[in-house]
Amino acid sequence: xxxxxxxxxxxxxxxxxxxxxxxxxxxxxxxxxxxxxxxxxxxxxxxxxxxxxxxxxxxxxxxxxxxxxxxxxxxxxxxxxxxxx
Amino acid sequence: xxxxxxxxxxxxxxxxxxxxxxxxxxxxxxxxxxxxxxxxxxxxxxxxxxxxxxxxxxxxxxxxxxxxxxxxxxxxxxxxxxxxxxxxxxxxxxxxxxxxxxxxxxxxxxxxxxxxxxxxxxxxxxxxxxxxxxxxxxxxxxxxxxxxxxxxxxxxxxxxxxxxxxxxxxxxxxxxxxxxxxxxxxxxxxxxxxxxxxxxxxxxxxxxxxxxxxxxxxxxxxxxxxxxxxxxxxxxxxxxxxxxxxxxxxxxxxxxxxxxxxxxxxxxxxxxxxxxxxxxxxxxxxxxxxxx
Numbered sequence: 001x002x003x004x005x006x007x008x009x010x011x012x013x014x015x016x017x018x019x020x021x022x023x024x025x026x027x028x029x030x031x032x033x034x035x036x037x038x039x040x041x042x043x044x045x046x047x048x049x050x051x052x053x054x055x056x057x058x059x060x061x062x063x064x065x066x067x068x069x070x071x072x073x074x075x076x077x078x079x080x081x082x083x084x085x
Numbered sequence: 086x087x088x089x090x091x092x093x094x095x096x097x098x099x100x101x102x103x104x105x106x107x108x109x110x111x112x113x114x115x116x117x118x119x120x121x122x123x124x125x126x127x128x129x130x131x132x133x134x135x136x137x138x139x140x141x142x143x144x145x146x147x148x149x150x151x152x153x154x155x156x157x158x159x160x161x162x163x164x165x166x167x168x169x170x171x172x173x174x175x176x177x178x179x180x181x182x183x184x185x186x187x188x189x190x191x192x193x194x195x196x197x198x199x200x201x202x203x204x205x206x207x208x209x210x211x212x213x214x215x216x217x218x219x220x221x222x223x224x225x226x227x228x229x230x231x232x233x234x235x236x237x238x239x240x241x242x243x244x245x246x247x248x249x250x251x252x253x254x255x256x257x258x259x260x261x262x263x264x265x266x267x268x269x270x271x272x273x274x275x276x277x278x279x280x281x282x283x284x285x286x287x288x289x290x291x292x293x294x295x296x297x298x299x300x301x302x303x304x305x306x307x308x309x310x311x312x313x314x315x316x317x318x319x320x321x322x323x324x325x326x327x328x329x330x331x332x333x334x335x336x337x338x339x340x341x342x343x344x345x346x347x348x349x350x351x352x353x354x355x356x357x358x359x360x361x362x363x364x365x366x367x368x369x370x371x372x373x374x375x376x377x
Binding site: 015016017018019020039041043046047050053054 | 122123125126127174178180181182185
């Protein structure tokens with residue numbers, strides 16, 4: 001899980017062009033969206049959906065679950081671990 | 086044409102250094118100009134260059150009645166990224182950011198959003214006459230009563246466009262250039278340079294262009310000898326004006342909106358009558374008269 005979390009941090013930094021942020025700056029349990037975390041927005045959510053589909057072959061079947069899955073890097077990693085074939 | 090005064094201007098341009106087939110612009114530290122990191126991280130180099138230059142020109146000026154931008158090829162790097170993504174991902178799963186940012190009017194839109202300017206906002210993409218078209222629109226708006234009009238141009242070099250233009254034989258006379266210049270125009274100003282006339286043509290041969298230059302100068306009640314300096318991007322002007330002609334493309338390179346660089350140079354010259362004469366790839370011809 002730790003390895004996957006670190007990989008995800010790198011992918012988020014690269015794909016979302018989070019200049020000035022290093023993997024160590026990202027708290028795996030902090031919220032990705034809104035205040036108090038990375039401050040991502042709805043366009044970033046679309047980019048994360050693409051990371052899941054392209055890099056892990058995972059499609060989110062129930063959009064209502066999005067808020068839970070995308071809460072933090074840790075929740076993303078847990079979802080990938082549970083759903084990757 | 087009613088003269089329009091240039092009350093402020095800004096530029097991001099090459100310092101004349103040639104790198105391979107290009108003359109890249111010397112860029113500022115964008116973090117200091119575009120302070121919102123969230124906004125900045127989505128901006129390509131083209132957008133950052135245009136927005137930073139536009140913000141510098143806007144300064145503290147209020148009552149902006151129009152934002153008019155010009156570009157020959159638009160946000161090329163984002164367009165290339167988006168097209169490549171279409172091919173690589175087999176037309177599926179396309180990233181939204183390069184698509185959103187690859188539209189030609191991104192710079193004008195971002196400037197309006199950043200400064201809360203809810204007025205006329207138009208982008209001209211007219212090949213080698215893009216900046217001239219924007220300038221004509223701005224002059225018409227000022228003549229129609231607009232208070233302050235921001236007009237500017239942006240074009241960028243990319244590796245792919247350099248290669249394509251080299252293969253098309255478009256880089257024979259000058260390296261490929263890039264840059265951004267913005268101007269704040271108003272109907273009245275003390276001791277500011279003014280754009281007094283603009284004329285554009287497409288497809289003229291050299292003898293026709295020479296006749297056009299002569300009649301343009303006469304129309305402004307001047308003789309050829311009254312022109313103090315010619316900022317030239319045309320061999321026709323160099324033959325007509327000799328030593329008075331300064332080849333501005335040796336400083337900025339060749340690109341569709343290079344005349345914005347020439348106009349910025351003109352605003353810094355202490356001459357009564359400056360004529361900008363340009364030919365873009367023997368396709369588009371333009372004349373701009375700047376007087377003090």
